[in-house]
Structure formats: C-alpha cells, structure tokens
Amino acid sequence: MGDNNWLKVFGDECLRCWRNIGSGGFGDVYRAKHTTLGMDVAIKLLHYKDGSASSIEKEALLMFQGGNPNMIRILGLYEGRVGEGRGLLMEFMPKGSVADLLQTLAGPPPWPLTFRMAHEISLGMNFLHHLTPPLLHLDLKPSNVLLDDSLRAKLTDFGLSRVARSVSRCSGQKDEDEGGTLSYMPPEALQSVHYKANKASDVYSYGVLLWSMVTGREPYNAVSSLVRFRIPQGDRPDLTWIDRRQTEGLDDMVKLMTECWHQDPDSRPSFLCCVNETKKIFSMHKHGLNEAVYDVLKLLVQLLFCCIHHFRQMMELKLAANGVNA
Incomplete structure (x- = not known):
C-alpha cells in the first residue's frame, strides 16, 4: 500500500x-469496535479511481504527522476485505456533525457554543x-465538521474533496445531489x-458556514442549477435572518462572514x-459556555430516549398486529 512508515x-x-x-x-x-485499541473507530472506505489511493495516503500521512485538536484524528490505514479493501481509520465522533446538530435543534445552538465552534x-x-505545503480543505460545510462528547468541533474530509469530486462524476450523481456543497463553493469556482x-x-466556504451556524438554516432555497448561476452574480445567504x-x-x-464571502478572493481575510x-467574539460569551454545552447535551439525551421509547412502541404495535405477545 505504499511506503507508509508513519x-x-x-x-x-x-x-x-x-x-x-x-x-x-x-x-x-x-463505525466499528477496535478490539486492540479498545475503542470505537470510524472507517472511511474510498472508491478509488485514477490512482487516488496514493493521493489519500499522502493526505492521511500529512495529517497523521501534523496532529491538531481541531482536526479529526487519523489512527492509521485500513486494509482488508470490506468494500474495496482500503481506507482511513479515524477516531469516532459520537455527537455527529454540525449539520446533525442544527437539524436536531431546528435552529442555531446557544450563542456561547456557536461562537466556540466558529473559533475552533x-x-x-x-x-x-x-x-x-499548505493543505486546502475544498469542502468546508456543516456535515464536514464533527463534534466530540463535549461538542468540540473537529474538521474532517480535509483534502479528500478533490478525490470526491472526481469520483462523483464517475458515479452518475446528479447536480442536485451536490447542492449542499455547491452552496458553499466560491463564485470563482462556478465561473470558469x-x-x-x-x-x-476555503475562506469563502467558512463565511457561508458561519451563516449556517448562526441561523441554523441551509444557505439557499433553490435547486443546484439556480445556485450555480446566482452565486457568481453576487447572491449570498440572506442576512435578514440574523438580528444583529x-x-x-x-x-x-x-x-x-461578509468579508469571508467577498466576491473578490483577494479581499477575503x-x-x-x-x-x-x-x-475576540467567543471571549465575550465564554462565561456561559459550560451551561450552554450542558443544556444541549441534556436535550440530545432526552431526544435519544424519546426515539428509543417511540421505537419500542412501534415494535409493540407491530407485534400486536401480528398476534405476538411483546
């Protein structure tokens, strides 16, 4: 699988x-249980095309050597029978993604948590x-920011988007399936x-990501073909959703966020x-962070128990309909 001494x-x-x-x-x-490490891990199995296996190894090696508390931790490489037999072994993030959190809360998280995530x-x-050399993310969006047990944000899929786009063109996916990513793409990427x-x-995508976290919404209510046209024309997420x-x-x-999504790339910070x-912004709200994290975690647990209770009720009804005692 290449020279992977690290x-x-x-x-x-x-x-x-x-x-x-x-x-x-x-x-x-x-998700799988790693019997040697004694922990749950995430395994990303990749559909290799055009020599992308070596590219993924290089990206994985770079992140493995670097290490950063705000990046998903790569534990190694997977080589086995599942899928096409190769992939990345990473730490498992139990609280899902920022996209999952926004959907669960049906809106933005409490301000201290929102601002901490923005900073992280x-x-x-x-x-x-x-x-x-510098590594570009190229697919920064809520679903690519994962959350640990303390709701700390960690980036994932860094550098993999170049492979993802080349493979998706081969997989027969329609543009509409890429709408979520298109909404975070800079205008220059859609113009030429x-x-x-x-x-x-990446800075442009970060600006749109900030808007999504602050509002708890998706950036555009339009099909991808319209988004692809509107962004180069200067359209941006609706700021009227935010009461400053x-x-x-x-x-x-x-x-x-408006500086980040500036039309001119050279004008972005x-x-x-x-x-x-x-x-600076997070420091204004740091005193309320513990309470904010506690409230969100408590809500997530309550929702989990509600889901379990609902599932049990559905199973009991199904068994009763089939004449089986629960």
Missing part, C-alpha cells in the same frame, strides 16, 4: 461489529493552511473551468484573521 495498517482481525453510518460519492463510512473551525483551517483553488476558496441586536458580538460575526476575530 501510518499503522489495521486489518479485519481487530475490527468487529461494523455498521454503516454514512455514504457519499467518494465512499462509505462505518477557524483554528483547524488555519492549521491546514500553514502546513508545508480553469479555476484553481487557493486559500481564499440579539447578542453581543453578533454584529462582528456578521461583518466577518486569512484564517489567521478569522482566528483572532472569532477568539
């Missing part, structure tokens, strides 16, 4: 209880952009086939600037 290779013998937890144009993600994402992106991504591309008077620092956050600005 990366441990894991096989089927140490992985049990596989369960599919997600899929996309580039592959499938499974900027820290992770600043780390990527300061690697040697000769577009070359750079750091400003709601809380301290929100006006500064809106100012930052660096992620170091984003780190400094979000740190």
Whole structure:
C-alpha cells in the first residue's frame, strides 16, 4: 500500500461489529469496535479511481504527522476485505456533525457554543493552511465538521474533496445531489473551468458556514442549477435572518462572514484573521459556555430516549398486529 512508515495498517482481525453510518460519492463510512485499541473507530472506505489511493495516503500521512485538536484524528490505514479493501481509520465522533446538530435543534445552538465552534473551525483551517505545503480543505460545510462528547468541533474530509469530486462524476450523481456543497463553493469556482483553488476558496466556504451556524438554516432555497448561476452574480445567504441586536458580538460575526464571502478572493481575510476575530467574539460569551454545552447535551439525551421509547412502541404495535405477545 505504499511506503507508509508513519501510518499503522489495521486489518479485519481487530475490527468487529461494523455498521454503516454514512455514504457519499467518494465512499462509505462505518463505525466499528477496535478490539486492540479498545475503542470505537470510524472507517472511511474510498472508491478509488485514477490512482487516488496514493493521493489519500499522502493526505492521511500529512495529517497523521501534523496532529491538531481541531482536526479529526487519523489512527492509521485500513486494509482488508470490506468494500474495496482500503481506507482511513479515524477516531469516532459520537455527537455527529454540525449539520446533525442544527437539524436536531431546528435552529442555531446557544450563542456561547456557536461562537466556540466558529473559533475552533477557524483554528483547524488555519492549521491546514500553514502546513508545508499548505493543505486546502475544498469542502468546508456543516456535515464536514464533527463534534466530540463535549461538542468540540473537529474538521474532517480535509483534502479528500478533490478525490470526491472526481469520483462523483464517475458515479452518475446528479447536480442536485451536490447542492449542499455547491452552496458553499466560491463564485470563482462556478465561473470558469480553469479555476484553481487557493486559500481564499476555503475562506469563502467558512463565511457561508458561519451563516449556517448562526441561523441554523441551509444557505439557499433553490435547486443546484439556480445556485450555480446566482452565486457568481453576487447572491449570498440572506442576512435578514440574523438580528444583529440579539447578542453581543453578533454584529462582528456578521461583518466577518461578509468579508469571508467577498466576491473578490483577494479581499477575503486569512484564517489567521478569522482566528483572532472569532477568539475576540467567543471571549465575550465564554462565561456561559459550560451551561450552554450542558443544556444541549441534556436535550440530545432526552431526544435519544424519546426515539428509543417511540421505537419500542412501534415494535409493540407491530407485534400486536401480528398476534405476538411483546
């Protein structure tokens, strides 16, 4: 599988209880129990095309060597019988993604948590952009920001989007399936086939991501073909959904997101600037963080028990309908 002196290779013998937890144009993600490490892990199995296996190894090696608390931790490489036999072994994030959280809450998280996530994402992106050579994310959106047990944000799928897009073109996916990603793509990416991504591309996506976290909404209510046309024309997510008077620092956050999604890539701030600005905003709300995290975690537990109770009721009704005693 290449010269991976830094990366441990894991096989089927140490992985049990596989369960599919997600899929996309580039592959499938499974949760499994790692008997040697004594922990649950996430395994991303990739659909390799055009030599992308070596590309993934390079990205994995880079992240394995770097290490950062705001990045998903890569534990090694998987080589076995499942799927096409190769993939990435990563830490499992039990609280899902920011997209999951926004959907569950049906709106934005409490302000202290929202602002901490904004800061943590900027820290992770600043780390990527300061690697040697710099690593672009190219697919920054709520579903690619995962949450740990304390609701701390960690980036995932860094550098893999280049593979994902090339594979999805081969997999017969329609543009509508890519609508979520299109909403976070910069205008220059939609204007020219000769577009070359750079750091400003990620900054644009970050600006739209901030809007989604602050509002708890998806950026555009339109099919992807319209989004693809409107963004280069200057359309951006609707700021009227945000009441800047709601809380301290929100006006500064809106100012930052609009700077990030500036039409001119050269006018967008660096992620170091984003780190400094979000740190300032988060510091205004840090005193309320513990309560905010507690409230959200409590709600997630309550919702889980409600789901379990509802499932049991449905099973009892089904058994009763079939004449079986529960």
